[in-house]
Amino acid sequence: MKISTIDLFKISSLEEQKREDLYIGSLDPLQSDERLRLVPAFNQERDTIALVLMLVDMLPSVTEATDFDYFNACAAMRDIGIMLGSLKRHGVEPVHVIPELEEKLNIIGNITDLPPRDTLIHYVRWNPEDARLRTYTGTEDERQLIKSVQLSIHPLYEAILSLNDLYSLPLSSPEFAPLCDKVITEFDGMVQGVVNAKRNVSPQYFAEELRFYFDPIILNDREYLGPGAVEMPVFVFDHILWNCDLEDKMYTEFKKAYVPYNQAMMRDLYSAYEYSPSLVNKVINELIGEYQVSDIKLRSAKTLVKLFNLLKSFRAPHKKLADEAYKHAEKAAYREKGSGGYEPGVLQYILQLNLQALDRLKESIQLYENKQIPY
Numbered sequence: 001m002k003i004s005t006i007d008l009f010k011i012s013s014l015e016e017q018k019r020e021d022l023y024i025g026s027l028d029p030l031q032s033d034e035r036l037r038l039v040p041a042f043n044q045e046r047d048t049i050a051l052v053l054m055l056v057d058m059l060p061s062v063t064e065a066t067d068f069d070y071f072n073a074c075a076a077m078r079d080i081g082i083m084l085g086s087l088k089r090h091g092v093e094p095v096h097v098i099p100e101l102e103e104k105l106n107i108i109g110n111i112t113d114l115p116p117r118d119t120l121i122h123y124v125r126w127n128p129e130d131a132r133l134r135t136y137t138g139t140e141d142e143r144q145l146i147k148s149v150q151l152s153i154h155p156l157y158e159a160i161l162s163l164n165d166l167y168s169l170p171l172s173s174p175e176f177a178p179l180c181d182k183v184i185t186e187f188d189g190m191v192q193g194v195v196n197a198k199r200n201v202s203p204q205y206f207a208e209e210l211r212f213y214f215d216p217i218i219l220n221d222r223e224y225l226g227p228g229a230v231e232m233p234v235f236v237f238d239h240i241l242w243n244c245d246l247e248d249k250m251y252t253e254f255k256k257a258y259v260p261y262n263q264a265m266m267r268d269l270y271s272a273y274e275y276s277p278s279l280v281n282k283v284i285n286e287l288i289g290e291y292q293v294s295d296i297k298l299r300s301a302k303t304l305v306k307l308f309n310l311l312k313s314f315r316a317p318h319k320k321l322a323d324e325a326y327k328h329a330e331k332a333a334y335r336e337k338g339s340g341g342y343e344p345g346v347l348q349y350i351l352q353l354n355l356q357a358l359d360r361l362k363e364s365i366q367l368y369e370n371k372q373i374p375y
């Protein structure tokens with residue numbers, strides 16, 4: 001797909017998407033509003049038998065599952081997902097105890113055009129509010145974790161779409177700097193999400209309890225990851241801004257692992273940039289190919305540095321939060337891997353790559369500035 005065709009993505013505007021989220025949130029196709037309120041107590045008591053019986057009772061028949069429309073399928077997967085994560089938290093592989101799950105999850109996953117289990121989108125965007133909120137633990141920490149991602153996920157989508165627009169502008173465009181500022185304002189939602197988590201989610205509780213509900217489950221003879229915040233498409237933002245052309249095996253594998261947990265719009269956007277220069281390299285090339293310094297280009301490039309700095313303002317405190325959580329983890333509960341299946345060390349690795357790209361941009365701006373006195 002060509003990058004120029006990406007405007008098509010906006011057919012379903014983000015406002016429409018938010019309305020759709022509320023609608024899916026309002027649905028209860030498995031009549032689970034009441035019974036899901038019992039889940040936190042079952043989890044606290046580690047009552048896996050009660051959890052299995054509840055899930056069996058909730059499951060639609062194959063015919064009912066096949067007849068779900070898109071919206072009801074999304075809501076049904078959200079509710080089944082709470083049960084999957086709960087069982088797995090206690091070491092029970094859901095399909096081992098309920099074999100017919102596999103066929104039903106595959107049917108529902110097909111209708112939603114997402115994996116055959118719940119994702120972060122089900123857990124956060126399609127989770128209803130207040131008394132109907134679906135949680136594993138019923139704790140304020142979990143509610144605040146959900147809220148942290150709610151604060152940031154739509155602003156992140158907006159930032160990605162605006163970054164996609166920015167990509168097609170040359171540095172000489174007077175629109176470059178204002179649009180880049182718009183991306184900055186939108187991406188700030190990510191920073192707010194981390195601030196909220198830092199204030200309201202105990203790192204110790206996250207490390208010792210919450211993250212285990214996001215563990216992968218086995219389906220179709222492979223693993224499917226659970227609905228952790230790591231599934232957010234920050235990697236799509238990175239991909240466009242600084243790394244779709246970066247040859248780094250580990251980070252490329254990381255990105256590819258999470259692409260399928262995002263909706264078609266993000267998956268297509270990811271593919272569209274796979275063989276393109278990143279925005280930062282496009283900008284560096286524009287700077288080094290010039291013999292005269294222009295104020296407008298300089299301003300554009302410096303605004304891009306501001307955007308990079310904001311990415312750092314998300315990553316550095318988020319890494320600190322993760323480090324604190326894993327430091328607090330009790331020895332018994334300690335595992336190297338995070339909820340997304342990666343070691344927490346991956347955060348340092350990504351941050352490092354991110355800073356290297358920023359340094360290259362800054363160096364090329366400095367060289368550019370030193371060329372001549374601006375006219």
Ligand code: HEM
Nearest residue numbers: 148152193197206229230234322325338339340341342344
């Ligand atoms: C107590 C709170 C949190 C802890 C302890 C934590 C921990 C982690 C860890 C260990 C990873 C590594 C990957 C993995 O899980 O396998 C990760 C990745 C990630 N987390 Fe969190 N996280 C927290 C909250 C949040 C919040 C609130 C957001 C977003 C608003 C978020 C967004 C991300 C993203 C986007 C990644 C992918 C790596 C990156 O792009 O740098 N996390 N997190």
